Amino acid sequence: MKAIPGISRREALRLLGVVGAGSLLGAALPLKARSLGSARVVVVGGGFGGATAAKYLKRFAPSLDVTLVEPQRRFYTCPFTNLYLGGLRDFESLGHDYRQLTDHYGVTVVHERAEAVDTERKEIRLSGGAALSWDRLVLSPGIDFRWGELEGYDEAAAVKAPHAWKAGPQTMLLRRQLEAMPDGGTFILVAPDNPFRCPPGPYERVSMIAHYLRTEKPRSKILLLDAKDSFSKQGLFMEGWKENYGDLIEWVPRSSDGRVLRVDAGRLEVETEFGEIHRADVLNVVPPQKAGFIAERAGVADETGWVPVNPKTFESTRVPGIYVIGDATQAAPMPKSGFVANTQAKITARAIAADLAGKAPPDPKWANTCYSLIAPGWGITVAGVYDVHDGNLREVPDSGGVSPLGADRSFRAREATYAEAWYAGIAHDTWGTRPGA
Amino acid sequence: MKKAVASVRAWAGRRGALALAALLMAAPASAARSPESWDRIAPARELLGDAKPRAGGIELRLPAVTQDGSSVPLTVRVDHPMEEGNFVEALYLFASGNPSPELAEIRFTPLAGEARIDTRIRLDGSQTVVALARTSRGEWLAGAREVRVTVSGCNSRSAGSVENLMEVRVRAPDRLRAGQTGDVRTLINHPMETGLRADAEGRVIPERIVRTFRVEFEGRTVLEARYYRAMAANPYLLFPVAPERSGTLSFFWKEDAGESVTAEASIRVS
Numbered sequence: 001m002k003a004i005p006g007i008s009r010r011e012a013l014r015l016l017g018v019v020g021a022g023s024l025l026g027a028a029l030p031l032k033a034r035s036l037g038s039a040r041v042v043v044v045g046g047g048f049g050g051a052t053a054a055k056y057l058k059r060f061a062p063s064l065d066v067t068l069v070e071p072q073r074r075f076y077t078c079p080f081t082n083l084y085l086g087g088l089r090d091f092e093s094l095g096h097d098y099r100q101l102t103d104h105y106g107v108t109v110v111h112e113r114a115e116a117v118d119t120e121r122k123e124i125r126l127s128g129g130a131a132l133s134w135d136r137l138v139l140s141p142g143i144d145f146r147w148g149e150l151e152g153y154d155e156a157a158a159v160k161a162p163h164a165w166k167a168g169p170q171t172m173l174l175r176r177q178l179e180a181m182p183d184g185g186t187f188i189l190v191a192p193d194n195p196f197r198c199p200p201g202p203y204e205r206v207s208m209i210a211h212y213l214r215t216e217k218p219r220s221k222i223l224l225l226d227a228k229d230s231f232s233k234q235g236l237f238m239e240g241w242k243e244n245y246g247d248l249i250e251w252v253p254r255s256s257d258g259r260v261l262r263v264d265a266g267r268l269e270v271e272t273e274f275g276e277i278h279r280a281d282v283l284n285v286v287p288p289q290k291a292g293f294i295a296e297r298a299g300v301a302d303e304t305g306w307v308p309v310n311p312k313t314f315e316s317t318r319v320p321g322i323y324v325i326g327d328a329t330q331a332a333p334m335p336k337s338g339f340v341a342n343t344q345a346k347i348t349a350r351a352i353a354a355d356l357a358g359k360a361p362p363d364p365k366w367a368n369t370c371y372s373l374i375a376p377g378w379g380i381t382v383a384g385v386y387d388v389h390d391g392n393l394r395e396v397p398d399s400g401g402v403s404p405l406g407a408d409r410s411f412r413a414r415e416a417t418y419a420e421a422w423y424a425g426i427a428h429d430t431w432g433t434r435p436g437a
Numbered sequence: 438m439k440k441a442v443a444s445v446r447a448w449a450g451r452r453g454a455l456a457l458a459a460l461l462m463a464a465p466a467s468a469a470r471s472p473e474s475w476d477r478i479a480p481a482r483e484l485l486g487d488a489k490p491r492a493g494g495i496e497l498r499l500p501a502v503t504q505d506g507s508s509v510p511l512t513v514r515v516d517h518p519m520e521e522g523n524f525v526e527a528l529y530l531f532a533s534g535n536p537s538p539e540l541a542e543i544r545f546t547p548l549a550g551e552a553r554i555d556t557r558i559r560l561d562g563s564q565t566v567v568a569l570a571r572t573s574r575g576e577w578l579a580g581a582r583e584v585r586v587t588v589s590g591c592n593s594r595s596a597g598s599v600e601n602l603m604e605v606r607v608r609a610p611d612r613l614r615a616g617q618t619g620d621v622r623t624l625i626n627h628p629m630e631t632g633l634r635a636d637a638e639g640r641v642i643p644e645r646i647v648r649t650f651r652v653e654f655e656g657r658t659v660l661e662a663r664y665y666r667a668m669a670a671n672p673y674l675l676f677p678v679a680p681e682r683s684g685t686l687s688f689f690w691k692e693d694a695g696e697s698v699t700a701e702a703s704i705r706v707s
């Protein structure tokens with residue numbers, strides 16, 4: 001059995017001034033799981049990975065003391081923000097709170113930011129100044145941007161040329177800009193090189209914006225400037241664009257000078273590798289990315305900016321006792337998706353529960369499905385299953401695939417309804433929330 | 438950024454500080470250097486003969502893991518002077534795990550200012566990419582880096598056709614100070630057919646490769662390259678140039694099949 005170092009949970013909570021519903025739950029826990037002791041697990045980040053991990057840690061080992069650290073009181077998902085941009089969803093429908101996690105699952109939620117990690121004392125320091133100690137730490141901080149790596153694109157530039165690659169004010173800014181754009185204007189999206197959050201994301205985004213423009217501003221144009229020569233579900237996207245939008249969307253791959261090297265947000269201009277200047281009426285830049293900053297501060301990120309992990313458990317290869325999941329990790333061939341973060345969270349929760357009980361971690365298998373909506377009633381998917389083979393993560397041969405090319409409209413329409421169902425399902429699984437509730 | 442790092446150091450425990458120090462100091466190539474990697478590549482052994490290359494001095498940058506083996510970004514930099522009588526004369530690149538390991542051979546002159554390139558390569562599975570460099574004094578340097586290639590349905594590439602065959606793009610720095618080094622970027626639209634691929638009917642598509650690429654500045658050679666099938670489609674090459682006066686860069690590409698194409702770009706030196 002593991003000792004509980006440092007301050008007790010109750011003390012810590014008093015310190016933080018967050019004594020509330022969560023702190024009384026210890027009494028209500030079933031007794032059978034007490035054998036794990038009340039080891040403390042701290043989870044940083046209440047998005048797809050973190051919220052799922054916190055919930056499933058409590059489900060797999062109810063006596064664990066689980067604290068989730070997340071600055072936002074309401075989390076807005078990136079998934080379906082493209083539908084919001086296309087006018088198919090209202091923004092509030094993408095918001096989820098933490099009430100179910102605290103009230104129903106017994107997770108203590110602290111609405112602060114983790115600022116620093118002391119790996120020796122096993123403590124994190126919070127934005128309010130207090131410290132939280134852990135026996136196991138889970139980080140699911142998502143991404144941060146490499147400001148300035150793309151010349152001219154920093155935080156100030158994002159106020160004029162939004163990224164909208166984290167859901168929130170940036171997403172709403174982009175929508176307002178689209179609404180203000182004159183008919184006949186040009187929307188430009190700048191897509192990054194691999195790896196980045198949500199491989200099909202930029203292509204779904206231009207699809208949804210094409211839907212909005214075709215309906216509201218039919219003389220407008222979309223230019224997609226890409227640092228890559230190929231992209232996720234490319235054939236299906238190209239087919240769907242042609243069928244639904246004719247030649248409204250122009251994709252410029254890297255080999256046709258699509259790679260942008262400089263942004264002038266003031267003029268809404270971008271310059272490509274071979275010197276072409278493109279001017280936009282609305283400019284959306286998806287910048288190069290890295291793991292959320294806390295990964296670097298915890299010493300778990302490497303020189304790539306992402307976090308290498310032990311493939312079986314997602315424990316950091318650099319700092320024992322710290323587990324990292326979601327977009328922050330180097331988990332190729334798994335894509336950086338919410339679906340993947342959610343499955344990684346469950347497997348890592350199992351591995352932590354097993355470890356604390358002195359058992360070996362289970363043999364893992366992960367799954368992913370990424371739905372994309374090209375137009376209302378026109379959905380496409382890519383799916384895959386992953387395991388550990390010869391000590392490395394791999395896609396299980398012949399496990400997944402993409403929707404067929406040339407399928408009829410009813411097939412595409414069914415996939416669009418599956419996408420809606422997926423969203424409702426994963427939100428419920430992650431935050432315990434129900435749409436419209 | 439600097440500040441954040443400093444505060445971590447103060448706050449992180451010993452292990453954290455060590456991990457951080459390792460992170461800050463890690464030279465990209467040091468992680469995966471296996472000094473004898475060239476021994477396993479026949480054409481590299483042939484080149485070297487009895488010569489013993491010195492490990493280190495060549496920095497290779499590649500993603501540690503990539504999901505798209507058909508276009509992997511590669512940067513190679515040889516840390517060596519580029520002055521008359523003592524410069525990097527040739528750089529040889531090998532993909533040790535490909536059916537034919539030769540990747541490219543690049544000859545520099547001191548006009549390049551630095552022996553450094555950026556390109557895109559094809560990797561047939563996880564393997565070690567190896568670089569050998571020969572200096573004008575006959576010394577050999579070596580470097581290597583491992584890369585893991587994973588198959589992913591999510592990023593799978595549709596084997597598309599190349600549009601605008603033999604269309605070229607070049608970009609030179611438009612202004613330099615005398616002695617300053619600037620980057621030149623070049624790209625040619627070309628499928629770089631390996632001769633190892635079959636079409637939908639199962640017929641082998643014949644090999645078709647852009648074989649040579651040459652760059653001159655006012656009639657003097659800056660760089661001469663020979664490409665092999667491990668170069669990615671649409672061969673891309675970034676390299677430096679350090680002219681002492683204003684002038685014109687001329688570019689020449691030539692295919693196996695004999696087709697050739699040229700381009701020009703001017704540089705103003707002040």
Ligand SMILES: Cc1cc2nc3c(=O)[nH]c(=O)nc-3n(C[C@H](O)[C@H](O)[C@H](O)COP(=O)(O)OP(=O)(O)OC[C@H]3O[C@@H](n4cnc5c(N)ncnc54)[C@H](O)[C@@H]3O)c2cc1C
Nearest residue numbers: 045047048049078079114142198326327336337338339341
């Ligand atoms: C436009 C777009 C569309 C997408 N569509 C889909 C889709 O259809 N399907 C799909 O599966 N995926 C989709 N994704 C990808 C998905 O959003 C991410 O893969 C997913 O959010 C990753 O989960 P995560 O837990 O790693 O990070 P996040 O979900 O981003 O969660 C990270 C959380 O950590 C918090 N945090 C960060 N640092 C700290 C700190 N220091 N202290 C405390 N908290 C911290 C943040 O506030 C945030 O709430 C899409 C992404 C985009 C951009």
